[in-house]
Amino acid sequence: MLGWLAVVEEDYDEAWRLCQAGLSVSQNPNILLLAQLGLAMAACGLENYPSAREYLAAWLKSGKPLHTPRGFLSCLPTLAILHASQDESERAVALFALAFTHPQSPTGWITQWSLLQRWQSELELNLGPERYAAAWKRGTKLDLETVISDVAVS
Numbered sequence: 001m002l003g004w005l006a007v008v009e010e011d012y013d014e015a016w017r018l019c020q021a022g023l024s025v026s027q028n029p030n031i032l033l034l035a036q037l038g039l040a041m042a043a044c045g046l047e048n049y050p051s052a053r054e055y056l057a058a059w060l061k062s063g064k065p066l067h068t069p070r071g072f073l074s075c076l077p078t079l080a081i082l083h084a085s086q087d088e089s090e091r092a093v094a095l096f097a098l099a100f101t102h103p104q105s106p107t108g109w110i111t112q113w114s115l116l117q118r119w120q121s122e123l124e125l126n127l128g129p130e131r132y133a134a135a136w137k138r139g140t141k142l143d144l145e146t147v148i149s150d151v152a153v154s
Contacts, residue, residue, distance in 0.1 A: 097139025
């Protein structure tokens with residue numbers, strides 16, 4: 001969790017160090033999953049998108065304890081950044097919308113992570129206000145189970 005806090009504070013090098021330490025010392029599956037997702041988040045902050053994809057894929061493939069709606073909602077901001085980094089702007093906006101508006105979303109830390117606001121601003125600038133608003137509206141109507149299935153297949 002300290003790694004996640006470092007991500008939110010945008011101390012990505014420290015987040016990376018803490019999450020790597022979590023991976024190397026823990027046998028607890030929950031801590032391992034938190035560390036994998038923390039590494040994916042830190043990698044996004046460091047603009048190391050291949051590593052972010054690798055750790056997010058490891059998290060998704062584990063198929064274990066944190067694979068709950070809340071757990072999947074926690075990975076959506078990272079997934080949205082990855083889509084945005086690949087010029088899939090409308091998909092990124094839709095995933096941000098789902099992450100920020102779903103009733104089970106852990107929005108506390110999400111709203112505090114400044115990188116997400118910067119990505120959203122950049123996406124709105126690139127898409128224009130109307131296309132951004134339309135993509136956001138579509139995202140609020142996405143079915144979480146369908147999104148999870150789509151991600152698990154890709």
